[in-house]
Amino acid sequence: MYKIDHYIGGKNVAATGGRSAPIYDPSTGQVQGEVGLASTDDVDTAVETAAKAFESWSDTGLMKRVSIMFKFRELLEQNRDELCEHIVKEHGKVWDDAMGELTRGFEIVENACGIPEMLKGEFSEQVGSGIDVYNTRQALGVVCSITPFNFPAMVPLWTIPLAIACGNTFILKPSERDPSCANVMARLFSEAGLPDGVFNVVHGDKVAVDHILKHNGIEAVSFVGSTPVAEYIYHTGTANNKRVQALGGAKNHAIIMPDADIDQAVDAMIGAAFGSAGERCMALSVAVAVGDNVADEMITKIKDQAENIKVGCGMSAGNEMGPLITKEHCARVKGLISEGEKDGAKVVLDGRTFEGPDGKEDGYFCGPTILDNVTKDMSVYKEEIFGPVLVVVRVNSYGDAVKLVQDHEYGNGTCIFTREGDIARNFTRKIKVGMVGVNVPLPVPLAFHSFGGWKRSIFGDHHMYGPEGVRFWTKIKTVTSRWPTSIMSGANLSFPSSD
Incomplete structure (x- = not known):
């Protein structure tokens, strides 16, 4: 028997409130572990920790973020067998399938290593006399991903690397049915040099989810699961002024x-x-x-x-x-x-x-x-x-x-x-x-494209990872600038134009 705790601020933190859930081995039906379930206080602690870390992480240079992401990718490869074993024992899929899941998740990490290219803005010179306009993409703040049981490593990796590389700090709420991979990834992020509090894991059920959706310290929520829950996540999150992408069911x-x-x-x-x-x-x-x-x-x-x-x-x-x-x-x-x-x-x-x-x-x-x-x-x-x-x-x-x-x-x-x-x-x-x-049975886009359905398979405006992922995890800022010169004279009260 083993126990899974939260991972907040760079260390394992026991759940408060006294609630827990069993972790089963699907191949035997036997309980093999226990995961602590978050109280609202646990969620608050994670948000406060991530918010504090955001102050410095969002100012960290792009190349420093990239170097950490490269190291994280290297550590993922070195610990592939450990991750795979957790997937097999807690989810039940066979070894080769679990290895395939990891490979597709690792591809998103590799893509996130190119974040400087993806965050490039646009520049227009001399749109008016002495006036230039440019735009940038900046991080949102504290963001969260609520992920499903069927891909305990891949789906979290669809969201975490890009969001963090963009400058956000992150809270992951994985499925309580197979929670171990989340904590392994948290440990590897710390080993890669990610500052404490940038990536946090909160284990839980609907209590945690509802508090996440209503917490005014969380800017965006990503979700993958069934359509009824996706619809609930979307409407509850957006009603609380959050940016939400919620991927639902399929046929x-x-x-x-x-x-x-x-x-x-x-x-x-x-x-x-x-x-x-x-x-x-x-x-x-x-x-x-x-x-x-x-x-x-x-x-x-x-x-x-x-x-x-x-x-x-x-x-x-x-x-x-x-x-x-x-x-x-x-x-x-x-x-x-x-x-x-x-x-x-x-x-x-x-x-x-x-x-x-x-x-x-x-x-x-x-x-x-x-x-x-x-x-x-x-x-x-x-x-x-x-x-x-x-x-x-x-x-x-x-x-x-x-x-x-x-x-x-x-x-x-x-x-x-x-x-x-x-x-x-x-x-x-x-x-x-x-x-x-x-003539391709599983048209799952590679990391440099984006994943998402239509109709009631998705709620929200952005698909996952790739270019759409960068758009979801950032907000655009447009700057119009003019520097004083000797040729300027007099005030003009008319509406600004391009003259």
């Missing part, structure tokens, strides 16, 4: 055209639908087959591969898919499968019957599941399942497939498998979704 469609390379599409969907046990906001959970011939061939090939996926504990070599995060979530996923079957979907592959590997019978396992003949009125189509469940919808035409995607309330990610350039171009231009792939 990502893959359209498989008759001319597609079916083998390529099948290989792509196996990983995209069942990787990380489907607990990804970019999981491909809906396969839209254009024509019955496409559907029949695709389902046969997906089933052949999916039923051979090795499911088990992430720490055991050779396993390809781990358990779900909690007992309750596992029951919900299996319940939705049963609802789909009751509503008329055909269960081609049934993950409900999967029995845990030897010695792991109490783990939260659900095997890969395929549901055919799904219709848009079924709960398994409308809801984000967040489990290893692929639903197949059969349509007659490309137009019917596009209408499905356009009509769904979520607009996070989508993709199309085709050899037709005109179809692909029409799809990428017209589809009402934030991230689009062409």
Whole structure:
């Protein structure tokens, strides 16, 4: 048994208020640790500490900030195995998947090392007689990120490096279900030379979240989670005059055209639908087959591969898919499968019957599941399942497939498998979704672009990381200047012009 405390002002700080939560091993169902849950006083302490640190950190030179970020990236690599082990043991994903999560997170740190280039302003000389105009981007102050359980390292790294490199001080509220990675990153930041108080970790539940959203010392909040919570975060935060980006749920469609390379599409969907046990906001959970011939061939090939996926504990070599995060979530996923079957979907592959590997019978396992003949009125189509469940919808035409995607309330990610350039171009231009792939199953943008969906998959004006991240974590200031010269004479009371 181990205990996780807050990390405030460069040291571990025990939670006040006497509340805590168990940390489970999803592969066994056993309690392995405990995390202290923040009181409002704990949040206040973190904000006060970060606010004090902001005074000097925001004045720290860009190259000093960059040198710390370079060192942090080096330490992340050196401690990759430690981070990976925490992800596997607390979240449940397999080792290779956890390593992939870390790689994508590290890319954002590398991008943040180029912050001097991204913070460059614009300059206009002689806009009027002796007048120049330029703009700069400056830090907001104390900012916060509330991150989900499914990526305990990657999603925090989507926000922390850019925000800190821009000159902000930071409070991270990670998921209480898998909290250890946050404290490891805090330790590594300190080892990299980040001043105490610039990065702080507060563990907690709704008590902490609500106080963060209402605290007048916090300028901006970033969130990733389910749509109902994202909407609550956005409206509560903005009502308290905060800048908020809140990324919500998804129901990502893959359209498989008759001319597609079916083998390529099948290989792509196996990983995209069942990787990380489907607990990804970019999981491909809906396969839209254009024509019955496409559907029949695709389902046969997906089933052949999916039923051979090795499911088990992430720490055991050779396993390809781990358990779900909690007992309750596992029951919900299996319940939705049963609802789909009751509503008329055909269960081609049934993950409900999967029995845990030897010695792991109490783990939260659900095997890969395929549901055919799904219709848009079924709960398994409308809801984000967040489990290893692929639903197949059969349509007659490309137009019917596009209408499905356009009509769904979520607009996070989508993709199309085709050899037709005109179809692909029409799809990428017209589809009402934030991230689009062409023969690419998981169109997650690299660090120098930005991540975010449309419709009810996001609340707020800015996407995450990349250029949008810099805009979110900074505010623009425009300076108009004129220096006294001997050629100036007399006052002018008219409205300023460019003359």
